[in-house]
Amino acid sequence: MRNLFRKAPPYITVPGRARPGPAAESNGSDSLWVRCENERCRELLYGREFENNLKVCHKCEHHARLSGRERVSQLVDEGTFAEHDARLAPADPLGFAAEGASYRSKLSEATSKAHEREAAIAGSATIDRLPIELVVLDFAFMGASMGSVVGEKVARAADRAADRSTALVTVNASGGARMQEGIFSLMQMAKTVTALARLGAAGVPHVSILVDPTLGGVTASYAGVGDLIIAEQGALVGFAGPRVIEQITKQKLPPDAQRADFLLEHGMVDLVVHRRDLRATLSKLLRLYAGVRRLSEVCAETAG
C-alpha cells in the first residue's frame, strides 16, 4: 500500500488546484482511465466518472484516499474556505539525524510529494451556509503524522471554534506520531485534547471524521474524543495498526478487523457514512446542534 505513495507523480500540480489522488494512472483528473486500488477489485474506471463519484469505485465502493485539498472541496460550500495558519512550518526540535534519514530531508521530500508545507490544513468555511472551523489531514504528507505543526493547527482551530461558537470539524487520516519530533509529537496529544477540553467547556461541538487510515496518537487524542465520531465507510481505524499487531502477536487478523463497521459493531463510533453522504450528514448534524442553541435561547426568553 505504502508504495502507492512513494511513486513520484508524473505531473505538475497547479497551485490551488486539487492534487490528483494516487489512483490516477496518468495525468490526474484529466486521465481517461483509473484502476481501482482495491486488490480484490482492480476495476478499470473511467476517470471523469471516478472523479464525479468522489473517487469511490462504482463497482466495489472502495474509497480511494483524497488529498487534503480534495477533501476540503468535497465538504464545504464552494469558495467559502478561508485558510488559517498556512504559514506554520515544521522545525527540527531534536536535530534529528540518523544514518540516511535526516528530518529536514524527509520534510522536503514530503513537501514536493504533497505540495503542502505540513500535514494539516486548517480554515473557516461553511457547509450549507452553516459556519464551521475545519481541520483536514493530508496523508500524503509523511503519513499525516502528528508533529508540532499539526498539533498547533488543531489547537488553534479549536480555540477559534470556541471563540466564535462555531462547530469544529476535523477530518482525520494519520499513521500516528511523527517519530522525528520525538517527545514533542507525543505532547501534541495532550495539547490538542487540552484545547478541545476548553471547546467542550464552551459548549461547542467537535465532529471528528475518521477516514482511511487513522491510527496511533491521532486516534488516541483529539480525533478519539469527538462529541460525534464518524467513520468513513471502509476506513481503517485504531491505535496499533494491523501490521504491528500481526507482527507481535503472530496472528493473522480477519480482513474486516479495525475497519469502520468493526468499530461500529464494538461501539466506538456514532456513525459509518459513505463518502457521497458525508457532506449531507454533516449539514444535518450541524443544523441539529444549531437547533439546540435556539432552543436554549427560547428557554431563556420564556424564563425572562
Added chain:
Amino acid sequence: MRRNGRLKFKAQDTPGPGAAAESLHAITSDGRVPRPSLPHEVRPPATFGTERLGGRTSSAWERVQLARHPQRPYTLDYVQLMFSEFVELHGDRLFGDDAAIVGGLATLHARTVMLIGHQKGRDTRDNLLRRFGMARPEGYRKALRLMRHAEKFGMPVVTLIDIPGADPSLVAEERGQAFAIAENLLAMSRLRVPIVSAIIGEGGSGGALALGVADRVLMLENAIYSVASPEAAASILWKDGARGPEAAEAMRITADDLLAFGVVDAIVPEPAGGAHTDHAAAAQKLQDALVSQLSQLDRLPPDELVEQRTRRYRAIGVFEA
C-alpha cells in the same frame, strides 16, 4: 542491596546522587543538553546485551537498559516503601480489572492521595497477568474511574509511569484502546485536583501519557520517556527494529533531554548505579520529590490549577511561524 552480581562499581569512586543531578541540569550554549555519560563503573547488565554502535557506547541506550532493569523497583515496590497505608481498588466497572495498571487509596505524609501506576511483573507468571505493564483499555478506564473518584473527594492524584508501550493486540483494539487513552487525556486536562506524575522506568507512547497529563511531571534519573519504544521507532523509521540503540540516541529520551525540553519539571536522582541497587533509597528520593511538589500545588485553587495545566500543555511544540 546489590541484586545483580554483574554490576560492578566501587562506592568511593561513584559520584553521589547530588553530583549526578547537578550535572544533569547543565545546558550548552546552543541550547542542546550534553549527554552525560554514566559513571564509568556502571555497565548495563550483560543479560540485557550491551549493544555498541560501531564501537561507540550509546549513553541513551545504557539508560534504556537501566530503565528496563529486571530488578528496578516497580509501582507496587514504591507503594510499599513510600506509603504508610495502601488499599488497592480494582476494576473499571465496565469490563474488567487490568493488572497492568494498579491503583488505590494511599497515605503519603499523613494525607490521603489516589495512587495509580503501571505495574510490571517480577517473574514470568506475574507477567502473564500484567503483560510487562502493557495496559489495556480496561486499565486506562480503571485509572479514569479512580481519578474521578479522587476529584470527588478532593484527593491529589499521584501517578507512576512504567510502560514499554500500549498493548498491541486485537482485543485491546476492539475494546477501544485509542478512545480509552484519549478520554484519559481529556479528563486529566480538566481534573480539579492536583496531579503529580513520575516516570519511574519506561515512559512509552500514548500508554504512558494516559497517566501522564499532570501539573508536575517528575522523571527518575535513569528513566526514559518517548513517543515510542526505541525498537518500535526504529521499526517505523527504518523498518528495522534492531536499530533501537540508534533510535534511542536520535530521539532524545533521557531525563536530561526532557528536562531541557520543558516536558518534565524535575529529575529525581537515583542511588549510584541505578534505582535497582537500593530500592529504599530510590523510594525515599521519590517520596521527597512528590511531597515537595504536592505541597506547592496545595496553594492553588482548582480553577487556577486547571488554567495552569492548560497553559503548560498548550505551550509545548516547536515550529516556524
